[in-house]
Amino acid sequence: MPLRYLFTVFLTVLFFSVNAQSNSKEEVFFTVAGEPVFTSEFLRVYNKNLDLVQDESQKDVDEYLKLFTNYKLKLKEARALGLDKKPTYLRELSNYKKQLAKSFMKDSKVTDALVKEAYERISYDVNANHILVKLPENASPQDTLVAYNNIIKLRERAINEGFEKVREEVHNGQTIYGEKLGYFSGFKMVYNFETAAFNTNVGDISQSFRTRFGYHIVNVIDKRKSRGERTVAHIMVVEKEGEASTEKAENRIQDIYKKLNQGEDFESLAKQFSDDKTSASKGGMLSPFSGGQLSVQKFEDVAFGLQEIGDISEPFKTNYGWHIIKLFKKKLIPDFESIKPELVEKVKRDDRSKLIDKALVNKLKKHYQISDEQPALSYFESIFNDDYFKRTWELPNDFNAENPLLKIGEKQFSYKNFGDYLLKSQRTPTQRGTYKSIISNKYESFLSENLIKYHENNLENENQEFAFIVDEYRDGLLLFELMETTIWNAAKTDSTGIANYYNNNKNKYVFPKRIDAVVASSAKQKTLKKVSKLLEQGMPLDRIKELVNSNDKIEVIFTSGILEVNHQAIPKDLKLKKGISKTYNHNNTFVIVQVKEILPESLKTFEESKGAVISDYQNFKESNWIDELSKKYKVEVNQEALKNIKTQINNQ
Numbered sequence: 001m002p003l004r005y006l007f008t009v010f011l012t013v014l015f016f017s018v019n020a021q022s023n024s025k026e027e028v029f030f031t032v033a034g035e036p037v038f039t040s041e042f043l044r045v046y047n048k049n050l051d052l053v054q055d056e057s058q059k060d061v062d063e064y065l066k067l068f069t070n071y072k073l074k075l076k077e078a079r080a081l082g083l084d085k086k087p088t089y090l091r092e093l094s095n096y097k098k099q100l101a102k103s104f105m106k107d108s109k110v111t112d113a114l115v116k117e118a119y120e121r122i123s124y125d126v127n128a129n130h131i132l133v134k135l136p137e138n139a140s141p142q143d144t145l146v147a148y149n150n151i152i153k154l155r156e157r158a159i160n161e162g163f164e165k166v167r168e169e170v171h172n173g174q175t176i177y178g179e180k181l182g183y184f185s186g187f188k189m190v191y192n193f194e195t196a197a198f199n200t201n202v203g204d205i206s207q208s209f210r211t212r213f214g215y216h217i218v219n220v221i222d223k224r225k226s227r228g229e230r231t232v233a234h235i236m237v238v239e240k241e242g243e244a245s246t247e248k249a250e251n252r253i254q255d256i257y258k259k260l261n262q263g264e265d266f267e268s269l270a271k272q273f274s275d276d277k278t279s280a281s282k283g284g285m286l287s288p289f290s291g292g293q294l295s296v297q298k299f300e301d302v303a304f305g306l307q308e309i310g311d312i313s314e315p316f317k318t319n320y321g322w323h324i325i326k327l328f329k330k331k332l333i334p335d336f337e338s339i340k341p342e343l344v345e346k347v348k349r350d351d352r353s354k355l356i357d358k359a360l361v362n363k364l365k366k367h368y369q370i371s372d373e374q375p376a377l378s379y380f381e382s383i384f385n386d387d388y389f390k391r392t393w394e395l396p397n398d399f400n401a402e403n404p405l406l407k408i409g410e411k412q413f414s415y416k417n418f419g420d421y422l423l424k425s426q427r428t429p430t431q432r433g434t435y436k437s438i439i440s441n442k443y444e445s446f447l448s449e450n451l452i453k454y455h456e457n458n459l460e461n462e463n464q465e466f467a468f469i470v471d472e473y474r475d476g477l478l479l480f481e482l483m484e485t486t487i488w489n490a491a492k493t494d495s496t497g498i499a500n501y502y503n504n505n506k507n508k509y510v511f512p513k514r515i516d517a518v519v520a521s522s523a524k525q526k527t528l529k530k531v532s533k534l535l536e537q538g539m540p541l542d543r544i545k546e547l548v549n550s551n552d553k554i555e556v557i558f559t560s561g562i563l564e565v566n567h568q569a570i571p572k573d574l575k576l577k578k579g580i581s582k583t584y585n586h587n588n589t590f591v592i593v594q595v596k597e598i599l600p601e602s603l604k605t606f607e608e609s610k611g612a613v614i615s616d617y618q619n620f621k622e623s624n625w626i627d628e629l630s631k632k633y634k635v636e637v638n639q640e641a642l643k644n645i646k647t648q649i650n651n652q
Contacts, residue, residue, distance in 0.1 A: 029641045032072050033633040039641050042068060046649070061646050065637070073629040075475055078482040089481055096473055101456045104466050106348070110359040114352045115343045116336070121186030122343075123333045126197045127222040128184075131158070131167055132177040135214035138431050150176075151208045151215035158205055163219040185226055191351035193218070230303045231329035233284035235269060236276040238321035253315045253322035258554040260312060264523050266326045268588040272521055272569055273557060275321065280568055288331065299323065357448075364451040368408050376405055376415065377439050380422070384435045391426050395419050406447070408454045421446045487622050492614060501617045502606050508616070509609035512564055515576065516597040519559040519569045521589055527555045528592050532580050535594050562599070 027039040046064060083089060131154055135147040154176075158166045167178030186194060192211045197218050200206040206218040235256055239249045256269055267283030274280040294300045296318045306313060306327035313325040333339070347353065365372075379400070387393035395401075401416035425442055460467045502509070518541065520531045527548060534544045541558050548555050559569040565576065571584040574593055581593040606613070 027641050027644075028638055029645070030069065030635055030637040032069070032076050032635055035076070037072060039645060043645065043648070046645075061642075061649060065642070069630075069635050069637075070626050071479075073626065073633055073635070074479055074482055076633050077486075077629055078478045081482070083481045083485075084478055086481065089477060093474055093477055096477075097460075097470055098456075100466065100469060100473075101459055102348075104459060104463055105452060105456060106356050106360055110356050111344065111347060114347050114355065115340060118186050118343050118347055118352070119333075119336050119339065121194065121198055122339075123226055124198075125183040125185050125224050125226055126220060127182060127224075128197050128200075128218050128220045129163065129167055129178070129180050130193075130216050130218045131163075131170060132179070132213060133215045134175050134177065135210075137212050138429060140431065141433070147215050148208070151217060155205060155208055155217045158217065158219070163205055167219075183222075183224070187346055187350060226333050227304065228330065228332035229288050229334060230306075230327065231288045231331070232286055232303050232306070233266065233270060233282075233326045233328060234276065234279065234286060234299075235266070235274045235284050235324045236321050237273065238275045240275075249322050250315075250317075252557070253324065255549070255554045255557055257315050257324055258552070259523070259557070260324065262523075262553060265588055266312065271587040272589065273559070277568075284326070285328070288329070296320065299325070303327070361448045361451055364455055365447075368451065368454075370406065370408065370447070370451070374406070374443060376403070376418075377436075377443055379415075380418065380439050380443075381435045384439060388422075388426050388438075389430065389432060393423070393426055395423065408451060409458060411454055413450065418443065418446055483622075487618055487625065494617075497621075498610075498613060498617050499606065501620060502609070502613045505613075505616070506603055509604040509612060511599070511602045511604055511608075512566075513576075513601055514562055514564050514599040515570075515593075515595050516562050516599065517560065517570070518594040518596070519563070519591055520556050520594075521559070521569065521586075521591045522556040523589055524555065525583055525590050528583050528590055531556055532592055535580055535592075 028036040029039040029042050030037050042065075045068065046061075078084065131151070133147045133151045133154070135144065139147070154166060154170060169178075170176045171178035184197075186198075188194070189197065190211050190213075192209055193216060196206045196209045196216070197220060200218055200220045202220050202223055204220060206216075206220075208215050208217055210216075235253070237249045237253045237256070252273070256273055259269060260266060270280055270284030274284050276284070279286055289300070289303075298316065298318050302313050302316055302323075303325055306325065309327055309329065311327045313323075315322055315324050317323075348356070364370075383396050383399070385393060399415070399419060401414065401419065403415040405413045405415055405418055407413065422439075422442055425445075430438065455462070460470055518535065520528060520535075522528050522531070531544060531548060534547065541560065545556070545558070559567075563570060565574075566572075568587075569591070570593060571586040571591060574581060574584065576595065576598055578595050578598065581595070584591050584593075
């Protein structure tokens with residue numbers, strides 16, 4: 001749920017709450033209905049958010065204490081209401097813990113090495129062709145040997161006769177594939193294939209290697225630097241339904257494009273006419289982005305299609321509106337630190353994760369002191385037979401079920417646990433081999449699964465950082481449940497209370513001063529003089545556009561309708577009076593404004609201000625509710641402890 005997530009993130013920033021361990025030697029800072037909150041917890045929370053108070057006086061510590069005590073009051077009420085026992089709360093907390101545990105269940109050294117390797121590989125593109133002898137993952141030893149010998153012979157032929165000649169001759173699209181792959185970068189191929197391609201010199205043929213598709217050889221043709229990122233500015237025009245408009249968005253963007261071709265300044269036009277309010281004031285400038293980063297593929301494709309700094313695209317349409325893009329900067333792959341988080345996630349989802357999982361299992365073996373020797377396996381070999389491959393194998397009647405097999409931490413596993421695992425695993429087809437190898441492989445899978453499961457279940461006891469984050473989310477989720485049921489939902493449905501709040505606070509909800517106006521913008525003062533005369537005559541805007549502009553040349557663009565006085569198209573020093581203004585130099589161009597009517601500040605109706613009223617009413621109810629909680633759960637502050645905290649913070 002997005003709202004729940006956002007609320008939890010807010011709480012994460014505000015309070016890194018950790019359950020204080022009962023310790024008679026710790027100083028009690030304050031109590032909530034007799035329940036202690038320790039000085040150490042408050043300082044930990046305060047220091048984590050030091051950027052909020054580092055330049056503040058001692059009084060701000062008092063203000064921060066109010067926030068913190070309110071936070072504790074809410075938690076007290078949530079638990080008193082039993083919200084921490086709700087099945088939905090417990091289920092969501094459990095799901096979060098499982099998801100969070102994934103980021104802690106990795107070997108960081110191996111992950112770091114793979115991430116650095118991945119960065120090197122995404123920094124380059126490789127152009128390669130390959131030959132594949134297709135082979136199923138569960139192929140028999142005999143078929144595997146045949147495929148291996150085949151790829152070895154093909155490699156010898158490719159070396160002697162030329163890779164391309166052999167590739168074209170042997171490709172049949174069924175058992176052998178000879179393909180041109182073109183350029184690719186890191187994460188575009190399965191990991192083993194990627195490794196072979198990047199480790200092979202340009203012009204060379206790799207040694208044979210296996211992937212889940214079969215045996216390959218790769219011929220590397222070229223390697224080059226990757227594309228990197230782009231910095232662009234844009235002008236965006238959107239279709240505004242229900243608003244007064246003299247033209248469609250497509251026509252407007254074409255007019256702007258013509259003005260660009262006439263030599264007018266891109267930044268100036270963006271400031272005047274772009275409907276992207278975030279970037280318009282900056283001349284349309286956007287933050288740098290790399291390939292795949294934007295959600296709008298069309299925008300990204302056009303941006304990367306611009307080659308020279310200063311190039312401007314033709315108008316094009318996306319789901320957001322019509323755009324024109326100007327290229328300002330080209331940059332290669334971002335530096336390692338800025339792209340590292342993204343690479344970490346990709347590595348975890350890639351074939352590389354198998355290497356990470358293997359490293360984790362080895363680390364857990366050492367942590368829980370699990371020996372590589374397992375004498376009990378010989379017993380399982382003795383009771384194993386070919387019925388396993390028919391999925392009819394059963395444990396013997398005299399099976400030693402209660403014999404101890406291994407111990408992970410505090411959990412003891414018996415022969416029965418592994419025997420049941422074998423019974424279940426026979427449902428999945430298994431490649432034939434020696435009984436010893438099959439039992440050994442199954443035991444390694446059994447051990448790995450249970451090591452990871454046990455470690456995950458005990459992670460909160462074994463990893464302090466994990467415990468802190470879980471505890472933080474636990475309280476954040478609990479507060480969300482409380483606020484939703486007590487304040488948010490109640491405030492939304494209390495129509496009488498909302499209406500009364502609006503009537504008692506009408507002066508808070510007003511429209512700013514506005515004008516009903518026409519703004520004419522042109523690079524030429526002479527053109528605006530002509531437009532001014534035509535406006536005085538009462539000529540319609542469409543007719544003025546026909547007289548002043550042409551299909552090939554746009555001399556003036558109009559902005560009209562009810563506009564706030566701080567609208568981007570209106571000069572800041574415009575004198576607010578009816579009629580046609582003088583010519584102003586605004587955003588590096590010239591403008592005149594025809595003011596038809598001046599609309600003073602006016603009260604908004606309830607419907608016009610409903611969203612803001614509901615929000616304010618919720619805050620009002622919450623403030624009163626906090627007062628009630630403070631009466632219900634008495635808060636007693638240790639003033640000596642508060643004095644010590646202020647002294648300590650001031651000395652930091």
